Amino acid sequence: MNEDSLPEPVFSAVLDELIPARDSSLPGAGALGLGATVESRLGAAVALVASGLAALDALANTRKARDFVDLPREVRVELLREVAASHLGFVENLIVHLYSAYYQHPRVIEAIGLENRPPYPDGYELESGDLGLLDLVRERARLYRDA
Amino acid sequence: MSRRVSDELADVLIIGAGASGAAMAWSLAETRMRIVCLEQGGWMNPAEYPTTRSGWELERFEGAYTLSPNARGRREDYPVNDDDSPIKVSNFNAVGGGTILYAAHFPRLHPSDFRVKTLDGVADDWPIDYATLEPFYDLNARMMGVAGLAGDPAYPPKEPPLPPVPLGKLGETLGRGFNRLGWHWWPSDSAIATRDYEGRAACINLGPCITGCAQGAKGSTDVTYWPVARREGVELRTHCRVREITVNEEGLASGARYVDGNGHEHHQRAEIVILACNGVGTPRLLLNSRSGRFPDGLANSSGLVGRNLMFHPYAMVTGLFDEPLEGYKGPTGCSIISQEFYETDPARGFVRGYSAEMLRGMGPVSTALWGMSSNCLPWGAEHHAAYDELWDRTAGMVAICEDLPEPHNRVTLDPDLVDADGIPAPKIQYQLSENSLRMLDHAVARGSEVLKTAGARETWSEAPLRPAGWHLMGTARMGSDPRSSVVDPVGRAHDVKNLFIADGSVFVTSGGVNPTHTLQAIALYIADHIKKNLENLFD
Numbered sequence A: 001m002n003e004d005s006l007p008e009p010v011f012s013a014v015l016d017e018l019i020p021a022r023d024s025s026l027p028g029a030g031a032l033g034l035g036a037t038v039e040s041r042l043g044a045a046v047a048l049v050a051s052g053l054a055a056l057d058a059l060a061n062t063r064k065a066r067d068f069v070d071l072p073r074e075v076r077v078e079l080l081r082e083v084a085a086s087h088l089g090f091v092e093n094l095i096v097h098l099y100s101a102y103y104q105h106p107r108v109i110e111a112i113g114l115e116n117r118p119p120y121p122d123g124y125e126l127e128s129g130d131l132g133l134l135d136l137v138r139e140r141a142r143l144y145r146d147a
Numbered sequence B: 001m002s003r004r005v006s007d008e009l010a011d012v013l014i015i016g017a018g019a020s021g022a023a024m025a026w027s028l029a030e031t032r033m034r035i036v037c038l039e040q041g042g043w044m045n046p047a048e049y050p051t052t053r054s055g056w057e058l059e060r061f062e063g064a065y066t067l068s069p070n071a072r073g074r075r076e077d078y079p080v081n082d083d084d085s086p087i088k089v090s091n092f093n094a095v096g097g098g099t100i101l102y103a104a105h106f107p108r109l110h111p112s113d114f115r116v117k118t119l120d121g122v123a124d125d126w127p128i129d130y131a132t133l134e135p136f137y138d139l140n141a142r143m144m145g146v147a148g149l150a151g152d153p154a155y156p157p158k159e160p161p162l163p164p165v166p167l168g169k170l171g172e173t174l175g176r177g178f179n180r181l182g183w184h185w186w187p188s189d190s191a192i193a194t195r196d197y198e199g200r201a202a203c204i205n206l207g208p209c210i211t212g213c214a215q216g217a218k219g220s221t222d223v224t225y226w227p228v229a230r231r232e233g234v235e236l237r238t239h240c241r242v243r244e245i246t247v248n249e250e251g252l253a254s255g256a257r258y259v260d261g262n263g264h265e266h267h268q269r270a271e272i273v274i275l276a277c278n279g280v281g282t283p284r285l286l287l288n289s290r291s292g293r294f295p296d297g298l299a300n301s302s303g304l305v306g307r308n309l310m311f312h313p314y315a316m317v318t319g320l321f322d323e324p325l326e327g328y329k330g331p332t333g334c335s336i337i338s339q340e341f342y343e344t345d346p347a348r349g350f351v352r353g354y355s356a357e358m359l360r361g362m363g364p365v366s367t368a369l370w371g372m373s374s375n376c377l378p379w380g381a382e383h384h385a386a387y388d389e390l391w392d393r394t395a396g397m398v399a400i401c402e403d404l405p406e407p408h409n410r411v412t413l414d415p416d417l418v419d420a421d422g423i424p425a426p427k428i429q430y431q432l433s434e435n436s437l438r439m440l441d442h443a444v445a446r447g448s449e450v451l452k453t454a455g456a457r458e459t460w461s462e463a464p465l466r467p468a469g470w471h472l473m474g475t476a477r478m479g480s481d482p483r484s485s486v487v488d489p490v491g492r493a494h495d496v497k498n499l500f501i502a503d504g505s506v507f508v509t510s511g512g513v514n515p516t517h518t519l520q521a522i523a524l525y526i527a528d529h530i531k532k533n534l535e536n537l538f539d
């Protein structure tokens, strides 16, 4: 982590609240290690996110006298919603890049029932389907106009 | 050392190696004339297309394969100022042009599309008709490899050379919806090799054809026309960007001044010059070709170069179903088409009509991003349950609305913006007409109706679709009268008798279907005219 990186462990804790564990076999987005990818994609919005994270920790400390990561889940979500409302763009920017990174992750792709591979070269089987459904259309008078 | 034709006078110079330039080059090749094509882009390598690697899905939205030339910003691209348009230009600049990214949805125009003034009292009739283009549609279908099904009551008889793209579960589900409403639908004509065809491997249903087809099944002209045209002796020179068309003392086109990939300037002389740079690139080049004799740009005595730009406003409706549809499999843009609302019905409150092109579903990332922008994928504890309700349960419709020509919709030169070679870039001014707005509303309502009838529990819509400036037409229209058109009925500029235009710029009206099959048929028809009249072309 370099000096300018988004602060941990609060950043990963926030990612874990945005996309929590799916089940016992698939942890939340922070624990999946997506922080670095998300941060690298934030571009200029990184400052907005950094200030949201700082606000979150400050709120946790003033309101609950604890760091954000030490709070129970329900309280974390409540504070996150509060900061999301006061720091417009904080969560919005995060989720664009988080959703993109998360739904490309091999374990997530398998969890939604796909093989973890790019489409090429194996492709997919696709049934040709029932062309008999077109009988109704065939029975129609022609639609085009003479010109 | 072999001598390039560049050192000599070319018989024919084609500018642009996309859909129309390729068809033109192939057709003229049999004459054994010395044919040179200058293309600002390079050859694409299908092994490098995004679907070959993980992370493929995101590359549709960013980087080298995005739709907008402004976002891509490759050296081969030129910027387009489209700030003054609700629809943004999408294109691709390479051997194959827009067909590298296109969805390969490949319908024809209808007989009525050529006679809109006579039939509906709007715009203008074309100086050619369906029957004129029919043999060239057939020829183009063979060369591009069109998959489809004969017997569609929306068209005069036609026989696609390849079997149709699979309906899959999604196509069947939607087809049943259309049947319940008694509306027309048919498997889409698609420039996709549904079995091995002319050296192209069969489609393996990868899905996202619009980032390039790694399988080579999609009919992009780098794998259809160009290999044959080059074998037949056409010289295709890549990374060569034309700055201007030059003219001689007699007011004939004498060739083109261009910049090669190393920034060196050249002049290619030619007897005949043919423009195939698309509905934005062609007017841009004509307007950049000012001279003492042609102070308002070449071939522009009518003042119509760049005017009457037509895009096809798109409405998009997405439906959410209860059952998985396997929509991430199969060519994204090619499943079924409905032309129930194609021909004019005054009771609808607008003239002309639209095609409804049914789309397949989305991949995992697109599903998440669409869910986010449609406010149906929350973060937090409900995220996974919400995602599971979206994943593989969406199907969409896009309505391709006929755009009528209006002179204020136009391409001009931007006073400041230039490309990497300092050549003035195009600027787009475009507004949606009242007729288009009414048609878009109608399409959204009918799209929601059919998706719900097919089983969608909810629908979302977007109209006009912002990035849908991928059909570029009308900016150098065809006609018999030099005062109201730029080229004559065989594609020759009224003002310059050895200059032809062979791309979508020559469309008089847009119809309500994707234009590539038509613009290639027009290129083949113009080539045919040139071939048949070589002896007395300039008499």
Ligand SMILES: Cc1cc2nc3c(=O)[nH]c(=O)nc-3n(C[C@H](O)[C@H](O)[C@H](O)COP(=O)(O)OP(=O)(O)OC[C@H]3O[C@@H](n4cnc5c(N)ncnc54)[C@H](O)[C@@H]3O)c2cc1C
Residues within 6 Å of the ligand: B015, B016, B017, B018, B019, B020, B021, B038, B039, B040, B041, B067, B090, B091, B092, B093, B094, B095, B096, B097, B098, B099, B101, B102, B103, B104, B105, B106, B210, B240, B241, B242, B243, B276, B277, B278, B279, B281, B282, B285, B333, B470, B471, B472, B503, B504, B505, B514, B515, B516, B517, B519
């Ligand atoms: C995402 C997307 C999806 C699409 N889907 C469909 C579809 O399903 N069905 C359909 O029919 N159409 C579709 N299209 C549109 C289709 O790509 C175009 O209609 C078609 O490519 C236009 O052909 P053209 O020959 O006029 O121009 P293009 O194919 O755009 O070719 C023009 C060529 O000229 C070159 N050029 C321009 N200016 C210069 C210059 N000054 N010097 C040298 N070279 C120059 C360009 O680099 C380009 O390669 C789609 C387009 C996109 C972007």
Ligand code: SF4
Residues within 6 Å of the ligand: B192, B202, B203, B204, B205, B206, B207, B208, B209, B210, B212, B213, B214, B215, B216, B217, B218, B330, B331, B332
């Ligand atoms: S679906 Fe077929 S045509 Fe489209 S990219 Fe895949 S293999 Fe190519």
